[in-house]
Amino acid sequence: MNAIGPWDRFDEAQAQVLHGNGAFLVAVDATGHPNAMTIGWLQLGTIWSRPVCHVLVRPSRYTHGCIEARGAFTVNVPLGTMVEELTVCGSRSGRDLDKFTELSLRTTPGTKVKAPLLVGCGVAYECRVVARAELDPTGILDEGIRAKYYPRGDFHTLFFGEILAAWEINA
Amino acid sequence: MNAIGPWDRFDEAQAQVLHGNGAFLVAVDATGHPNAMTIGWLQLGTIWSRPVCHVLVRPSRYTHGCIEARGAFTVNVPLGTMVEELTVCGSRSGRDLDKFTELSLRTTPGTKVKAPLLVGCGVAYECRVVARAELDPTGILDEGIRAKYYPRGDFHTLFFGEILAAWEINA
Numbered sequence: 001m002n003a004i005g006p007w008d009r010f011d012e013a014q015a016q017v018l019h020g021n022g023a024f025l026v027a028v029d030a031t032g033h034p035n036a037m038t039i040g041w042l043q044l045g046t047i048w049s050r051p052v053c054h055v056l057v058r059p060s061r062y063t064h065g066c067i068e069a070r071g072a073f074t075v076n077v078p079l080g081t082m083v084e085e086l087t088v089c090g091s092r093s094g095r096d097l098d099k100f101t102e103l104s105l106r107t108t109p110g111t112k113v114k115a116p117l118l119v120g121c122g123v124a125y126e127c128r129v130v131a132r133a134e135l136d137p138t139g140i141l142d143e144g145i146r147a148k149y150y151p152r153g154d155f156h157t158l159f160f161g162e163i164l165a166a167w168e169i170n171a
Numbered sequence: 172m173n174a175i176g177p178w179d180r181f182d183e184a185q186a187q188v189l190h191g192n193g194a195f196l197v198a199v200d201a202t203g204h205p206n207a208m209t210i211g212w213l214q215l216g217t218i219w220s221r222p223v224c225h226v227l228v229r230p231s232r233y234t235h236g237c238i239e240a241r242g243a244f245t246v247n248v249p250l251g252t253m254v255e256e257l258t259v260c261g262s263r264s265g266r267d268l269d270k271f272t273e274l275s276l277r278t279t280p281g282t283k284v285k286a287p288l289l290v291g292c293g294v295a296y297e298c299r300v301v302a303r304a305e306l307d308p309t310g311i312l313d314e315g316i317r318a319k320y321y322p323r324g325d326f327h328t329l330f331f332g333e334i335l336a337a338w339e340i341n342a
Contacts, residue, residue: 007182014178018217043225045214046189048316054214054225071312130313133304133329141242142301145219158304
């Protein structure tokens with residue numbers, strides 16, 4: 001596990017989320033169990049003069065409550081691998097299934113936040129939530145986006161996590 | 172002016188906004204005049220399955236109304252150059268000064284949006300606003316951020332622009 005700069009593998013991470021099978025957003029629930037959901041959207045960059053990772057989570061998702069409860073998350077980007085795990089984490093809820101046990105996911109503790117990192121992912125970010133904002137009906141200005149992603153009005157919460165560490169992780 | 176992928180110069184752009192003197196956020200006002208403000212914060216990445224540029228603008232800024240009126244902006248990143256221009260665009264308002272005339276800024280029309288690109292900047296993005304959100308007191312979870320950036324409660328609007336074109340521009 002090698003420390004990298006927060007932007008060092010940006011293009012590969014974006015290729016994986018946009019054109020690959022996504023990445024794992026990991027957070028810990030109120031009882032201490034980690035949960036992973038699959039995300040296909042991810043932004044990185046500078047806000048408040050620090051490196052920030054931006055993820056979007058609908059309030060209905062189990063992960064939403066985990067991030068709120070703990071104020072931390074990790075993003076783990078498998079570069080072309082872990083396709084089955086991404087499929088399960090994108091289709092099953094942590095309310096009903098302990099995905100870490102079910103998928104035998106191997107973890108290593110976060111070094112800066114109380115959320116684990118996934119072994120086997122090429123790149124990972126440890127993030128401390130510093131801000132959040134809510135999308136709402138007045139905020140979606142593109143009708144195509146509204147029709148495709150928000151037909152039921154379940155707008156995302158935007159979580160902004162300061163990147164406290166970035167890693168290359170190998171199996 | 173060469174077309175590039177939206178992530179191709181990400182690391183250099185981030186180095187310029189975070190450790191350099193910033194970048195130019197350009198938008199056109201209701202009368203058709205372009206205006207530029209200096210930004211030090213910028214995120215790129217995938218949202219709504221498309222490349223998105225995220226900029227933060229306080230409602231008090233002249234640029235805020237320009238982006239709202241036109242629904243478009245460009246981000247122009249001078250890689251180590253245009254220090255004086257960045258200083259002026261970061262300290263003077265477009266309400267009081269035609270910065271393009273004052274600074275003799277050379278422009279070329281956007282190819283996809285009705286906002287110009289700045290000649291002399293190394294990298295530029297043409298963006299169509301697809302969504303916005305508001306930061307508010309409940310959304311700033313880090314007390315240090317609140318104290319440093321929002322002592323007067325003037326929270327940023329988050330503008331999300333689909334990147335319709337990205338360019339390397341030379342003088």
